[in-house]
Amino acid sequence: MLARMGYTNVKVNFVSYVNPFKFAVTKGRKISSVRITRYHSRAVIKGITSVHYNCMRGAAVGDYFVHELDFMKCILPKNGTKLGKDSPQPKSKREPIKESKLITIVLNNALCENSKKIIAKSDILICADGGANILYNMCQSLAKEKSTSDKSCSLEGKAKGDNTSLYTLYTNEQNGIKDNKSSEHEHQHGRDTISDLFKMRIKKNEDTVKCLTKIVPDLICGDFDSINKHVYKFYKNKSVLFEKCENQENTDLDKCIDTIRGYIMENDKILIVGATGNRFDHTCANISSLYKNVSLCGSIYLIGENNFLFLLKKGSHIIHINPQIFEKGCGILPIGAKCNVKTEGLKYNLNNEYLSFDKLISSSNEVLQNEVKVFNDSPVIWCSQLRAVCKG
Numbered sequence: 001m002l003a004r005m006g007y008t009n010v011k012v013n014f015v016s017y018v019n020p021f022k023f024a025v026t027k028g029r030k031i032s033s034v035r036i037t038r039y040h041s042r043a044v045i046k047g048i049t050s051v052h053y054n055c056m057r058g059a060a061v062g063d064y065f066v067h068e069l070d071f072m073k074c075i076l077p078k079n080g081t082k083l084g085k086d087s088p089q090p091k092s093k094r095e096p097i098k099e100s101k102l103i104t105i106v107l108n109n110a111l112c113e114n115s116k117k118i119i120a121k122s123d124i125l126i127c128a129d130g131g132a133n134i135l136y137n138m139c140q141s142l143a144k145e146k147s148t149s150d151k152s153c154s155l156e157g158k159a160k161g162d163n164t165s166l167y168t169l170y171t172n173e174q175n176g177i178k179d180n181k182s183s184e185h186e187h188q189h190g191r192d193t194i195s196d197l198f199k200m201r202i203k204k205n206e207d208t209v210k211c212l213t214k215i216v217p218d219l220i221c222g223d224f225d226s227i228n229k230h231v232y233k234f235y236k237n238k239s240v241l242f243e244k245c246e247n248q249e250n251t252d253l254d255k256c257i258d259t260i261r262g263y264i265m266e267n268d269k270i271l272i273v274g275a276t277g278n279r280f281d282h283t284c285a286n287i288s289s290l291y292k293n294v295s296l297c298g299s300i301y302l303i304g305e306n307n308f309l310f311l312l313k314k315g316s317h318i319i320h321i322n323p324q325i326f327e328k329g330c331g332i333l334p335i336g337a338k339c340n341v342k343t344e345g346l347k348y349n350l351n352n353e354y355l356s357f358d359k360l361i362s363s364s365n366e367v368l369q370n371e372v373k374v375f376n377d378s379p380v381i382w383c384s385q386l387r388a389v390c391k392g
Contacts, residue, residue, distance in 0.1 A: 039281075064373075067298060067310070067319045067382075069326070071269055073307050075102070075121045076114060076325065076390035090314055100267035101198075105256050106217070107273035108129035108226055109282065112306050113139060114386050118271050124197065126260070127251035129222025134274060135215065136231045143213040194219065194241065198263035221245055221256040224358055266301060276304030291336060291379060306386045317374045319382065321367045324391040326384045332362040332374065333381040340377045345369035355380065 027059060064326075104122035108130030111119075116138065127135055197218055220240045224232065236242070245255035253272060262271070275286045286302055290311040293300060302309040308326065332341060334355035341350045346367035355361055367384070374382070 021207065062199070063316060065298060065313070065317045067317060069320055070322055071100075071102075072308075072325045072386070073322060073390055075216075076120055076386070100269065103260070103264070103268055105253065105270065106135050107253060107272060107274035107282075107286070108134060108212055109278055109304065110134075111274050111303060114306055114390065115273035115303055116212065118273055118303065119215060122271075124219070125215065125217045125299070126256055127217045127219060128256045129220070129224060130226030130252070131225045132217065132220050132231050132235060133218060133273065136228075136234065137215050139215055146213060158355055176344070194243065194259065211276045215239060219243060219259075221259050222252045222257075223248070225340045226252070251289065253286055253289050254292065257289065257296070261296075264299065266299075267286065269271065270296065270300040272300065272302045275302035276307045276309070287335060294379065303371060303386070304386065306385060307381045308386050309381055311379055312374055312376055312382050313379050315375075315376060317319065317376075319372045319374065321370055321372055321384065323367075325372065325387060326367070327387055328366045328368075330365050330367050330382070330384040332365070332376075333383060334361060334378075337378045337379050339380050340381045342375040343373065345372035 003100075007270055068193050102118075102121060102124040103124045104118055105126045106115075106119065106127055107128050111134060119135070121137075125135075134297075156265065161381075189262065207239070216238045217235065220227065220235060220241045223246055224244060244261065244388075247255065250258065253275075272286065272289075278284045283304075287309065288308070290297075290300065290302065294311065294313050297311050297313045300310065332343070332350075334341075334357065336358040338354055340352060341355050341362070342352050343350045343362075345368055347368055348362065350362060353360065374380075
């Protein structure tokens with residue numbers, strides 16, 4: 001048909017698909033590239049010499065959304081290493097993407113152990129209203145545990161009657177180091193605006209690693225109806241930035257994201273801790289924030305009870321799943337709308353099947369390959385689980 005119309009050097013191979021698609025080529029011009037809008041019945045194809053079109057895969061690699069999750073390996077302890085109550089994080093080669101920041105938002109919910117590790121590694125730490133209570137209580141609790149532990153060790157040393165002076169010297173030296181790090185970190189909170197906060201050069205060497213009992217947030221957002229008065233006063237005295245947001249239609253998480261949206265760079269990572277568990281309606285509201293902030297897809301992640309959730313917007317995705325960081329269990333949840341999905345690299349792959357809550361969802365699935373491909377015609381939630389301890 002194309003030859004009769006005067007088009008030359010054109011050969012098109014079609015794979016059957018329920019919806020036909022239209023295309024346009026330039027007369028007399030040899031074509032070598034393909035541009036396809038997936039999952040639609042229309043596609044514009046320029047300069048074809050040979051095309052094998054599959055509605056869920058027919059695209060150049062550059063058209064995939066690549067989700068590189070190895071940045072989590074720089075946060076979690078390795079080989080069973082546990083964080084001390086007030087000890088620095090173990091050394092790591094934390095060099096994620098150039099000029100990237102790890103931005104953590106603490107919600108008003110219980111924190112898992114991984115969340116505490118994330119908080120300690122954050123470049124910018126934000127509390128969503130009552131999340132300030134959670135952070136404050138966590139630090140106070142760890143400080144009490146440390147104090148009890150120190151007293152116990154001191155009594156044990158005196159009972160043994162040996163190495164007491166050495167222990168005291170070591171303890172004083174360590175406390176001095178921690179106090180210096182703490183004062184340096186707290187001194188950084190003399191910023192006047194959010195812009196100043198995001199303009200500050202991020203220090204990624206071990207000298208600025210924060211101690212869990214000394215951590216102070218950089219910013220607290222919300223209408224301040226949940227933060228306790230003594231916590232508010234405590235952080236005010238620490239020169240923490242407070243941003244009041246009156247919009248009652250938005251959740252505290254939405255308010256935080258809206259406040260910092262204009263300062264987020266392309267390679268920044270936003271981790272929302274305390275995002276799942278306890279109040280189911282709050283969990284749903286946090287998932288809703290992923291859908292409302294689809295422009296941040298690939299940058300924003302929900303974490304709670306070691307769950308790790310993020311949004312896959314409409315399109316083709318490559319997800320790099322490092323087994324040293326993640327358990328093999330996973331799921332694809334069609335929250336919000338019916339979705340046609342094809343996958344590769346899972347135990348129970350989907351082959352252009354429709355997912356919806358009134359029929360089929362992909363739960364209790366497993367990752368078989370380090371690289372998983374997902375092709376979806378509307379947004380879906382990817383969920384997996386962080387290991388308690390990073391392997392390797």
